Structure formats: structure tokens, C-alpha cells
Amino acid sequence: MEIALHLRSPGQVESFEGVPAHLTALYEPGTLSGIEKILPLRVRRLYAGDEFCPNRLPSPKELEELLDLAASKKWAVSLLTPPLTDEGLDRCLPLFEQLRSFHHAAEVVVNDWGVLLALQERVPGLTVGIGRLLNKGFKDPRLQDPERFARHSQEAKELLNQCTFDSPLFQERAARLGVRRLERDLLPYGKPRVALFERLGVSVYAPFGYFTTGRVCWAASVHRPSGKKFSLGGPCDRLCERLPLGFDRSESGLATLQNGNSFFYLYPQALLASFLRWARRRRVRLVYQGLAIAPHGVGRGE
Amino acid sequence: MAWAGANEMKIVAPVASVREAEMCLHFGADELYCGVSPPEWEEHFGGGWWINRRSPQGANLVSWPEIREVVRLAHQGGLPVHVALNAPYYTEGGIRYLMKLAEKLAGDLGIDGLIVSDLNFLLTLAERSLPVRIHLSSLGACLNSRAADFFASLGVRRVILPRHLRLSEIRGLVTGARREVEFEVFALNDGCYFEEGFCQTTHVLGGPFCLSNWQRGIRRTERAGLARDEVEQGLEDLREYLWYQNNCGSSFQGQGLPNGPCSLCWFGHFRDWGITAVKIVGREASFARKTASLQLVKAIMEEVRTGKSAEEVARSARALRDTPEHCGKGYMCYFRES
Numbered sequence: 001m002e003i004a005l006h007l008r009s010p011g012q013v014e015s016f017e018g019v020p021a022h023l024t025a026l027y028e029p030g031t032l033s034g035i036e037k038i039l040p041l042r043v044r045r046l047y048a049g050d051e052f053c054p055n056r057l058p059s060p061k062e063l064e065e066l067l068d069l070a071a072s073k074k075w076a077v078s079l080l081t082p083p084l085t086d087e088g089l090d091r092c093l094p095l096f097e098q099l100r101s102f103h104h105a106a107e108v109v110v111n112d113w114g115v116l117l118a119l120q121e122r123v124p125g126l127t128v129g130i131g132r133l134l135n136k137g138f139k140d141p142r143l144q145d146p147e148r149f150a151r152h153s154q155e156a157k158e159l160l161n162q163c164t165f166d167s168p169l170f171q172e173r174a175a176r177l178g179v180r181r182l183e184r185d186l187l188p189y190g191k192p193r194v195a196l197f198e199r200l201g202v203s204v205y206a207p208f209g210y211f212t213t214g215r216v217c218w219a220a221s222v223h224r225p226s227g228k229k230f231s232l233g234g235p236c237d238r239l240c241e242r243l244p245l246g247f248d249r250s251e252s253g254l255a256t257l258q259n260g261n262s263f264f265y266l267y268p269q270a271l272l273a274s275f276l277r278w279a280r281r282r283r284v285r286l287v288y289q290g291l292a293i294a295p296h297g298v299g300r301g302e
Numbered sequence: 303m304a305w306a307g308a309n310e311m312k313i314v315a316p317v318a319s320v321r322e323a324e325m326c327l328h329f330g331a332d333e334l335y336c337g338v339s340p341p342e343w344e345e346h347f348g349g350g351w352w353i354n355r356r357s358p359q360g361a362n363l364v365s366w367p368e369i370r371e372v373v374r375l376a377h378q379g380g381l382p383v384h385v386a387l388n389a390p391y392y393t394e395g396g397i398r399y400l401m402k403l404a405e406k407l408a409g410d411l412g413i414d415g416l417i418v419s420d421l422n423f424l425l426t427l428a429e430r431s432l433p434v435r436i437h438l439s440s441l442g443a444c445l446n447s448r449a450a451d452f453f454a455s456l457g458v459r460r461v462i463l464p465r466h467l468r469l470s471e472i473r474g475l476v477t478g479a480r481r482e483v484e485f486e487v488f489a490l491n492d493g494c495y496f497e498e499g500f501c502q503t504t505h506v507l508g509g510p511f512c513l514s515n516w517q518r519g520i521r522r523t524e525r526a527g528l529a530r531d532e533v534e535q536g537l538e539d540l541r542e543y544l545w546y547q548n549n550c551g552s553s554f555q556g557q558g559l560p561n562g563p564c565s566l567c568w569f570g571h572f573r574d575w576g577i578t579a580v581k582i583v584g585r586e587a588s589f590a591r592k593t594a595s596l597q598l599v600k601a602i603m604e605e606v607r608t609g610k611s612a613e614e615v616a617r618s619a620r621a622l623r624d625t626p627e628h629c630g631k632g633y634m635c636y637f638r639e640s
């Protein structure tokens with residue numbers, strides 16, 4: 001298992017040693033197959049960027065600092081990108097160029113088919129992965145009784161366990177488009193094992209899966225004048241990065257949280273522990289996002 | 303079939319019954335769209351996963367004779383019928399069933415188009431070449447011109463753009479696409495806080511997640527960074543915004559026209575940029591709301607078709623709506639600029 005760490009700034013590397021504490025704040029100590037001990041020692045790749053919001057992409061200077069950090073640690077680099085408009089895509093292209101100059105085989109994770117096409121056309125050579133926003137499945141945290149739901153029929157059971165990336169048709173198309181990797185969440189009511197593919201690498205994000213997002217953002221609207229709130233593309237003071245996070249408990253018992261324009265569920269302890277046991281000796285990349293999504297830790301909800 | 307007024311921007315209207323199809327023909331819709339929910343689907347999924355984005359009850363045609371009659375009526379009036387099979391995701395078993403359904407809809411029942419969002423379903427359809435047009439649902443979340451090119455390469459003839467785009471972004475997208483593809487935009491009704499194409503919740507479980515009590519977490523933000531009054535004001539703004547997205551509490555203005563999200567002011571621009579069609583949203587809406595929605599859109603479309611300028615069309619739309627308190631707020635506008 002390859003381990004990657006998603007950071008928003010080089011300063012967060014100071015929190016890096018705190019990863020075990022971060023994890024044990026989310027889960028009972030000693031329940032995750034020792035991952036909290038091995039995680040800081042095994043990191044080989046840095047994730048930068050953001051898959052949900054263009055305002056959280058690094059500036060060229062911020063990216064340079066992250067690339068310097070990666071070089072000093074001898075880490076490879078992946079840049080996460082969100083869904084983008086034409087204008088957003090144009091603004092992102094210099095970051096791709098910067099990434100390519102860092103290493104010709106650096107990786108970009110796209111969450112938009114147009115970004116994939118534009119990247120291959122305008123900045124060829126970068127390794128491309130498809131991100132989790134393009135992987136659809138059943139993730140609604142309000143499902144009260146998944147076991148009862150799954151007992152209804154084979155199809156219902158499949159619904160809780162399958163996702164877009166599991167389709168051979170999809171994999172074939174992705175490979176034909178030059179994609180090298182598929183990046184996904186663990187489904188909240190699914191099995192802890194994920195499908196592995198011959199021609200495509202697989203990444204799994206942890207410890208949070210996402211279940212909804214959008215371009216409208218409450219946090220970005222707070223300091224905007226009346227009439228400009230909830231509009232797209234306006235100024236953003238990245239309040240989301242400073243706010244503390246708290247869990248809510250959904251109808252299914254999943255712990256959920258909001259960060260900026262996106263909502264996440266915390267993987268249940270048993271699901272994550274089981275996945276880690278299974279993945280330890282397999283060709284899977286674990287992308288640890290605890291520091292990127294919950295840099296200040298997470299408080300227990302009401 | 304040859305469609306009436308092939309070069310004019312069209313009105314696409316929702317139907318969930320034969321009676322509504324008759325109404326749409328009477329009031330001048332140019333295309334119809336509907337959902338279907340055959341009983342076999344529920345046998346497989348037990349009502350826990352809808353065949354499309356809307357409830358089987360009230361938003362879908364549920365019997366073969368009803369579907370056949372809607373198609374017959376529409377074709378008699380020269381209107382095409384498009385069927386939404388646009389759940390955000392289908393399992394492999396679901397797609398196998400949908401392919402049989404699509405063959406029946408395209409063959410025996412003679413529908414004209416399928417509205418699709420799931421990529422694996424789209425890829426499967428692309429391999430088969432059924433005698434129907436494929437429209438990308440707004441759930442396909444096409445946000446840029448290169449994405450439009452991507453979907454066109456899979457056989458998509460029309461891209462229905464998502465709600466959350468700015469007007470300038472729509473113009474850039476439509477004029478920037480290199481492949482031949484039509485565009486459709488939302489005209490009226492049913493806002494959504496999240497981006498549907500990236501929302502992995504289902505309306506089956508207690509309605510739209512965005513209208514549920516998800517704001518609980520925000521209140522805690524007062525603990526750090528924000529003053530209490532900022533949090534309270536922010537929550538009040540959010541409640542108001544969501545009220546507008548929910549069709550202003552499903553209300554009507556004094557003359558019986560529906561309140562709620564709309565893009566009527568932009569119709570002149572849409573025409574000038576070559577948008578093919580505008581969509582009235584709301585397959586699950588009441589007969590009264592559907593009728594009033596079509597009348598409202600039709601009235602503005604007539605102004606568009608007489609060649610009035612984009613500015614004149616916008617003035618007419620605001621005057622007809624006659625709700626300056628809502629229009630001035632901005633929350634009722636699709637596609638507003640920042």
C-alpha cells in the first residue's frame with residue numbers, strides 16, 4: 001500500500017507528526033491496524049490542490065512551496081483539481097505547466113471530463129487520474145437500515161456496493177483516454193474491499209468520503225454584501241479553512257461534517273480498519289486527507 | 303420526425319399524465335419530456351432507488367398505455383417526446399434493465415429522445431445506436447466547452463446545462479464548444495443548493511437533502527472566528543435563499559403566475575447565443591403550476607420570437623412577473639453573475 005498525504009500548505013507538515021493523534025481523536029486508539037503508527041513513516045506522495053472548489057486551489061507561489069517541500073522529502077506529487085468552467089480552466093493551466101516543470105510525470109487528478117481533454121491537449125505528458133466526483137454510487141447518509149435495504153434484492157445489494165468505476169466499460173474507456181488511475185471513497189454501506197484493475201491504479205481517500213458538494217457556498221457568502229450572497233465566482237476569503245468542524249450524527253449513524261461547500265461522512269471504524277487490513281499488501285494508494293479537510297481536528301457534534 | 307419551428311428556440315415542458323400532455327399542446331409547448339417508472343423497477347429496487355431523479359408517484363408515467371398515448375398525442379401535434387432516465391447512478395443490473403426499457407421506448411413506443419446522466423449508461427447507449435436522440439441531463443454537470451465536446455463524442459446531441467452557471471459562463475461554454483451539439487437551459491422552477499451532478503444523496507430518503515436540516519453544523523461556527531450576530535444573519539440569509547430555491551415556498555404571485563427560480567430575463571441572450579431550448583423544470587409539479595409555468599414562459603418566448611432585443615425581453619419578463627421584491631433580491635435568478 002502506497003501512502004499519500006494531502007496538504008494545503010507546507011506549514012501543515014508540522015502537523016504531520018500529529019497524524020497519529022489526529023487519527024486517534026477520530027477513532028479509538030489501536031483499532032486501525034496500527035495505521036496511525038505506520039502512516040507518517042510511509043508517506044511517499046504529496047497531494048496538493050482541491051477537488052471541490054477552485055478557490056482552494058493553490059496560487060502559483062503556494063504550489064511552488066508545496067513542490068519544494070515534496071522535493072525535500074523526495075515525495076512524488078499529485079494535484080487535485082475540481083470541476084471547472086472554461087474561465088476556471090484557463091486559470092488552472094499555469095498550475096499544470098508548473099507541475100510539469102517540477103516533474104514530467106507528475107500527476108493531475110481531474111474531476112471534470114473537460115479538464116481531462118484540455119489537459120491532454122494543452123499540457124500533454126502529465127499522468128492523469130480520475131477523481132472521486134466522477135465516481136457515482138449510493139452515499140446518502142440518511143439510509144436508516146442498510147441491511148434491510150440490501151435484503152430486498154440482489155440489485156439493492158449491488159447498489160450499496162457498486163460504483164461507476166467498477167464497470168469494465170468505464171475502465172476500458174478511461175484507459176483509452178490515457179487515464180492511469182481511478183480515485184475513490186469507500187462507500188458508506190459497502191464492503192471494505194475495492195476492485196483492483198490490471199491497467200489502472202486505484203486510490204482510496206481516508207478518513208472521509210464525500211456525499212455532496214456544489215458551487216454555491218455558505219461560508220463564501222458570509223462576508224459578502226446583501227444581493228451578492230450565494231452567487232458563483234465572487235470573492236472568497238476562504239473562511240472554510242479557519243472554521244472548526246463538528247460532526248453530526250445522521251439517521252444511519254454515520255458521522256457527517258461540512259467543510260466549505262462540501263459534506264463528508266467519516267468512515268465507520270470497522271469499515272476503515274477492515275479496509276486497511278485488506279489493503280496493506282495490495283497495490284492500493286491510501287490518500288490521507290485528515291489534515292486537509294479537518295486541519296484543526298473535529299469536535300463531536302450535538 | 304420533422305419538428306415544428308426547427309430554427310427557433312424551443313420550450314421543453316414536463317408532463318406526468320395524458321391530461322398534462324393535452325394542456326402542453328394547447329398552450330404551445332414545443333417539446334415534451336417525462337419520466338417513466340414501470341412496476342418492474344420497483345420489484346428490483348423496492349422503492350429505495352428511483353429510476354430517475356423524481357418520485358414514481360406524481361412525476362412519472364407509470365403504465366404503458368399512458369406512455370403510448372402521450373407519445374401519440376405529442377406526435378399528432380408535431381412535438382417530440384424525451385424520456386428522463388437520469389438517476390445519478392445505475393448498477394450494472396440496472397443498466398441491463400434500462401437497455402431493454404430504452405429499446406422498447408425507442409421502438410414500440412416511438413419516443414424521440416432519452417435524457418441520461420450516468421456515464422456507464424451513456425457508454426452502453428453509445429454502443430447500441432438506438433433510433434433516439436441522446437440528451438445529457440443537467441446531472442451530467444457539463445460546466446465547460448471541452449466537457450460538452452467530450453459528451454458529444456459519446457453521441458450526445460443536446461447538453462442540458464446545470465443550474466449553477468453564471469450567464470457569462472454559459473456564453474463561453476456555448477460559443478466555445480467545437481463539436482456540433484445543442485444546448486438547453488433551465489427556464490423556470492425548482493432550484494437546488496448543491497450541484498445535482500455531484501450530489502450523491504437521493505430524494506427517496508425524506509426529500510432533497512438540501513431542504514433538510516443540514517444547517518445544524520453552521521451554528522457551531524460561532525465558537526470560533528465569527529461573531530454570534532454574523533452567524534445568525536448568515537443562517538437567516540441561508541434560510542431565505544433556500545426558500546427561493548424551493549419555489550418561494552411553492553407560491554404564486556397575485557395573478558396566478560408561479561414564483562421560483564427563473565431565467566426569463568435572459569431569454570433574449572439565449573436566443574442570440576444559439577441556445578436550442580429552454581426547459582420548464584418540475585415533472586412533479588401540480589397541474590396548475592405546470593400550466594401557469596408554460597403560459598409564463600410562452601409569453602416571454604413570443605417576445606423573443608418577434609425579434610425584440612435582449613434588454614427589451616428582460617424588461618418584459620420583469621413586468622410580466624410583477625414581483626419586484628423577489629426579482630430585486632437576486633436569489634430567484636438562475637445564472638446570475640457574482
